[in-house]
Amino acid sequence: MGSLFRSEEMTLCQLFLQSEAAYACVSELGELGLVQFRDLNPDVNAFQRKFVNEVRRCDEMERKLRYLEKEIKKDEIPMLDTGENPEAPQPREMIDLEATFEKLENELREVNQNAEALKRNFLELTELKHILRKTQVFFDEADYGLYYPYSSQMADPSREEEQVTLLGEEGLRAGGQPMKLGFVAGVILRERIPAFERMLWRACRGNVFLRQAEIETPLEDPSNGDEVFKSVFIIFFQGDQLKTRVKKICEGFRATLYPCPEAPADRREMAMGVMTRIEDLNTVLGQTQDHRHRVLVAAAKNIKNWFVKVRKIKAIYHTLNNFNLDVTQKCLIAECWVPVQDLETIQLALRRGTERSGSSVPPILNRMDTFEDPPTYNRTNKFTSAFQVLIDAYGVATYREVNPAPYTIITFPFLFAVMFGDVGHGMIIFLFGLWMVLKEKPLAAKKSTNEIWNIFFGGRYVILLMGAFSMYTGLIYNDMFSKSLNIFGSYWYVDYNVSTIHGNGNLQLDPKSMYVNHPYPFGMDPIWQLADNKIIFLNAYKMKISIIFGVAHMLFGVSLSLWNNQYFQRKTNIYTEFIPQVIFMCFLFMWMCILMFIKWIKYSAHNEDIEVTPYCAPSILITFINMCLFKKGTPLPKCPEWMFPGQGGLQQLFLIIALLCIPWMLLAKPLLIIRGQRKQHMPLTNSSNHHAPGTEPENTDLESQTVALPHKEEEDNNIGEIMIHQGIHTIEYVLGSVSHTASYLRLWALSLAHAQLSEVLWKMVLGNAMKMQGWAGGIAVWIIFAFWAVLTIGILVLMEGLSAFLHTLRLHWVEFQSKFYSGLGYTFQPFSFEVILESAAQNDE
């Protein structure tokens, strides 16, 4: 192991694969997921590569599978996901797969086409059925009114006045016999009726008569399966000219016209015929559906499996496209990054691949030397990965740099908890985290697409730890939904008599006489919950605690930089940066922390000597500011100036040394570099003089090599740049340590805000219900508790939790990591089927 502290050691390898064995070998490596291939033909575009045909075939297969999947989803057939992971099939199996998919797709398309045609037929017949049924009513009316207008006039002159005047009189006059009227019947979308009617009226100048009736049941559109409402209409008119005009309009409105016999007997016969045909069609349609269902069910059983296979084949060919062909075309050359630890495993996988392909020539794996920076590979498990993600979100560690993730596992939940200290809220988070951790497997199998849920689930171990630590700090602060737990009994007692209590509004408990003189066993004494000066007391405590944690955290960060310097053999950095940095931090800020401890230990109410009673206890902040300004303290009367003799001198010394560290950090490294460069220049000029004329070509060769090395170039940087860089670095550190120390006060600020918010919520919401007198109070408590619970979750746990989380993240990224972490690396992205399949599955959804 050990790889949690630093990224894995990587090496660039050259891999020679025999053409026949290449596929099987790459397939094995894909299962392993430990090799990152480099693209050796970056200039060749995707269509000119060797295996472009195979990739294309895979794309085609994928398209067919997606089509199948879409159809399966449409029919709501459950797809069997056994979670099994079939190996990448042999290249020759690809043809079988292709044939299967081709057959399935064709079958499905045919079935769909047939079904659509049948449905269209069915729709037509249904419409015809409706027409025959609805128009019957019209014809019944027409028997008197329209078909024989003359008699209609006699029968009922008041009705259908328009038609009567229009046709009756003139018709009589023209021919003296009843007019023969034509008609068309059809079906139209219901919403088009008003426009259709108006159009007919205008285009035919009112010479046509339209009757319509709605079809109550919605009809299914065969092309897209939507349900549409339609109406039956029948149009009566006179003459061929009008007929063509009417037909044109019907066409324009996409109305379907159906032949409708004129004689009632014909109509009846036709209706009978239509009914039988509809019944026949129904059986055929049912059979078609059954067939389609059978095909899809059979496909659904295998589809996940097929997807995996096809995606694996595609990934393999895609990788093979990155390889170089050697001159003989007999073997493929690949370059890849490999973790040194796994070389054996990779060799084994390659051997398996060769055996599977039946090739006799073993593949060759050669380690190569390179000046390129290898990728950063941190091996993680499900517990550490969430923390690694938090770190990587800021910047991926430079190769082999100290990885802050293992320390973050403890410091992250802890600093979060300092801001979120509450047993109740901590328990909610803890239980939520615990549930996710315990139900890990079923929850992971669900593969939710909800982004927020995935974030929570991915960070389940972080949440679990944050909850546990919050419960701990909550016990220290003695806060549970803003109420204190009196577990051990308060160590304070009231010694006032009744008359004193009656006479005064606010009384202070004197620690000298009303305190048992040893602290509450664990955390805050519960009596503080009722005290008026609770906030003042807690502020002093939490501020000091925050600064102490902050200085410890930053010093830890600085000491990690020592480890980095040692590892990378940057000895000068230790003398020119690390040591002055530590001195600066210790002599200023750690000194302030030490003063806090001295104050805590030295001053007590029980002391007889006034110089060590709380009366004389100095303010640490004022002392520290005075120290930085070279000022003397202004003690109260009868108090000493310093906490201990010699403190003034010691502080001045500390400050001067700390200030001297600034030029040390600023100048030492550039000066050393300049001196080093001067020394280098001397022997170089000497050696060129010593060269014999015969060795000239070699020399140029050497020079061309040095140009190729990026490291050499860096050293030639001019002095100005180095000075500027060092200046920025120094200013950043010096100003940073001041501002970062102050920045840790956010621990106090957020903790105060959280405690106050939860207290206000209790008082304003739940407290009101509790105060209610009488038995109705029970109901009030019941209702208001629900309200309070929702607000607790929403505001205190979610929103406050998120804010505390972000502040913790900042403390880690900025205050902690700036001390040692450069984060300039890039991630190791191995060729792995697991990753490829996962990302493909996510794209699907």
Place this chain on the structure above:
Amino acid sequence: MKVCGPTLSLCGLILSAWGVVQLVLMGVFYYIKSVALFEDIGMEEKLDDPAEFYSKAETLYTQSAFNCWIAACIYVLLLIFSAHQFYVNSQSSHSHA
């Protein structure tokens, strides 16, 4: 009979479980006259006589304790109802699948 959806019944389940635990405990704390809850019993008037003060405080504490327990009982009912709804929902979703 199905009244609530799966999410609502789950929320009811969690809320009422939490309510039962917290309110029963709070009732106990009121009953033993926890000083930490003194601010929440609605003692407004200033009483000069200590005996009177104590008796008043005691009735208020007991009252609050019973109020908490009443609320807890209602939450037990809600818990049973939500659990039943949850069960019904899980059954129907199973039969669908």
